[in-house]
Amino acid sequence: MTPLRAVGRPALRVTRGIGAVALFAARGLVGLRPFPGRALLHQIIQIGWLSLPVVGLTALFTGAALALQIHSGGARFQASDVVPAIVAIGMVRELGPVLGGLMVAARVASSIAAELGTMRVTEQIDALVTLSTDPVRWLVTPRLWAGILSMPVLVAVGDIIGIMGGWLVGTGSLGFSSATYISGSWSYLEPWDVTSGLIKGAVFGLVVTLSGCWFGMRSGRGAAGVGRATTSAVVAAAVGILAANFILTGLFFE
Amino acid sequence: MIEIRGLQKSFGAARVLDGVDLTLGQGESLCVIGQSGTGKSVLLKCILGLEAPEAGRILWQGQPLDRAARARFLAGFGMLFQGAALFDSLSVWQNVAFRLRQRMSDDRARGIALDKLARVGLGPETADLMPAELSGGMAKRAGLARAIADDPKVIFFDEPTTGLDPIRARAIDALIRGIVTETGATALTITHDMASVGLIGDRVALLQGGRIAHDGPVAGMDAAPALAAFLGRSPAPRAGFAAP
Ligand SMILES: Nc1ncnc2c1ncn2[C@@H]1O[C@H](COP(=O)(O)OP(=O)(O)O)[C@@H](O)[C@H]1O
Ligand SMILES: [Mg+2]
Numbered sequence A: 001m002t003p004l005r006a007v008g009r010p011a012l013r014v015t016r017g018i019g020a021v022a023l024f025a026a027r028g029l030v031g032l033r034p035f036p037g038r039a040l041l042h043q044i045i046q047i048g049w050l051s052l053p054v055v056g057l058t059a060l061f062t063g064a065a066l067a068l069q070i071h072s073g074g075a076r077f078q079a080s081d082v083v084p085a086i087v088a089i090g091m092v093r094e095l096g097p098v099l100g101g102l103m104v105a106a107r108v109a110s111s112i113a114a115e116l117g118t119m120r121v122t123e124q125i126d127a128l129v130t131l132s133t134d135p136v137r138w139l140v141t142p143r144l145w146a147g148i149l150s151m152p153v154l155v156a157v158g159d160i161i162g163i164m165g166g167w168l169v170g171t172g173s174l175g176f177s178s179a180t181y182i183s184g185s186w187s188y189l190e191p192w193d194v195t196s197g198l199i200k201g202a203v204f205g206l207v208v209t210l211s212g213c214w215f216g217m218r219s220g221r222g223a224a225g226v227g228r229a230t231t232s233a234v235v236a237a238a239v240g241i242l243a244a245n246f247i248l249t250g251l252f253f254e
Numbered sequence B: 001m002i003e004i005r006g007l008q009k010s011f012g013a014a015r016v017l018d019g020v021d022l023t024l025g026q027g028e029s030l031c032v033i034g035q036s037g038t039g040k041s042v043l044l045k046c047i048l049g050l051e052a053p054e055a056g057r058i059l060w061q062g063q064p065l066d067r068a069a070r071a072r073f074l075a076g077f078g079m080l081f082q083g084a085a086l087f088d089s090l091s092v093w094q095n096v097a098f099r100l101r102q103r104m105s106d107d108r109a110r111g112i113a114l115d116k117l118a119r120v121g122l123g124p125e126t127a128d129l130m131p132a133e134l135s136g137g138m139a140k141r142a143g144l145a146r147a148i149a150d151d152p153k154v155i156f157f158d159e160p161t162t163g164l165d166p167i168r169a170r171a172i173d174a175l176i177r178g179i180v181t182e183t184g185a186t187a188l189t190i191t192h193d194m195a196s197v198g199l200i201g202d203r204v205a206l207l208q209g210g211r212i213a214h215d216g217p218v219a220g221m222d223a224a225p226a227l228a229a230f231l232g233r234s235p236a237p238r239a240g241f242a243a244p
Helices: A002-030 A037-047 A049-077 A080-121 A124-130 A135-173 A178-187 A191-217 A222-253 B040-048 B067-075 B092-096 B106-119 B136-148 B166-183 B194-200 B225-231
Strands: B002-011 B014-024 B029-033 B055-060 B077-080 B154-158 B186-191 B203-208 B211-217
Touching (some): A002 A135, A002 A191, A037 A135, A080 A135, A080 A191, A124 B040, A124 B077, A135 A178, B014 B029, B014 B055, B014 B211, B029 B194, B040 B154, B055 B067, B067 B077, B077 B136, B092 B106, B136 B166, B166 B186, B166 B194, B186 B194, B211 B225
Parallel strands (some): B029 B186, B154 B186
Antiparallel strands (some): B002 B014, B002 B055
């Protein structure tokens, strides 16, 4: 009885927690009437546009490092030629979405949690309710959709920049000609490689904004409460991305 | 108009409200006083549905405040929060006009917002400032303008004078009294400032130990033993009973 309870209690709590988050996400996603055009645009700028530099830099260095690794690793079995193809596939399917997602998690989940947490603590969220406005619809909906819509674009840009990073290293120091490298990148790449990465991006965009909103809206009291909410949001977003990536990769490619 | 019966609310093991009974009549101005941390704000939040009480009933116009009734209640409601709770991302006039902009053009809403700002003593030059640029007293005034922007029938004020110096505090009190009298709105003011009670209230209730320990007209409040104990002095001697 006792061991069963020891397992059952936390299991129940986790299940209930997941249920609550799912319900929160559903409420956030359906609040699109009336369409929050201006708020959505504002959030797309905050979440998507302003993340471009960090995602681009991450992709550039990752693509470059990947090219070096595959070149030196591939040399062990005389397969250095595959550098462009593997960089492209690795970036597009895995590293573009995952690393882009993690960078956005650090930047966006924290700022959403801090902003909404501050609003919670200073009673701005209560004030919304007294002004007959649903805080979820007003604050959460535009952020969730901005994450879902922005992240695939960020991933696409990251893919291109990552492949360019590989190209820079490949042509600069690994002895590839520009034309061979580019054709090597394209020839093995299949549409599904790209699409699956973009779908991952959309899911990660939801994971990041959802954890920012969830922890921000439930922030504890005072500055310390906001601090804890911010930390929790980033950790949950990062772990959530890695877990979702594993599940999606399994679904897409097994 | 608002009737609270046996309201209970705990946070963890701490029971904050332990059977609160309170009635707020139409057009009345009720002040609820009590020490810091006695649950005055929690009481407001229970009425507004921002906290869920464990037990007790809250009636509005004789009906329980369920989802639909609360939505109707909030449609004619305004509130001044303790820290003003202005939206950081909106300018002052956009804050004041928040409700209005949902059903009229920005031009008209701005016009009304400027009127309300003038009513609370803020000039048009404040309209385009952001909340972060306001002093504490100005933020309170802007919050007050937002609370009255849509001519509410019921207004709650949560510690309207806390954190203000006595001169600004009395000015806010006078504004609240004026607004409540002009509009005939029903008002519930949370405070621990007795000077405010005298200026704003028709009736005063003391929240202590999770219950209403005193409830009576402001006019006779100096003689009430519970209030006197709360204020840390003996009841004011009444004529004829003066100590030798
Ligand atoms: N969300 C909450 N979680 C835990 N405790 C709370 C919460 N809100 C209020 N409390 C506690 O309830 C008590 C009453 O708080 P409050 O109503 O804000 O006091 P006040 O009478 O000064 O307005 C305090 O002890 C406070 O710590
Ligand atoms: Mg309070």
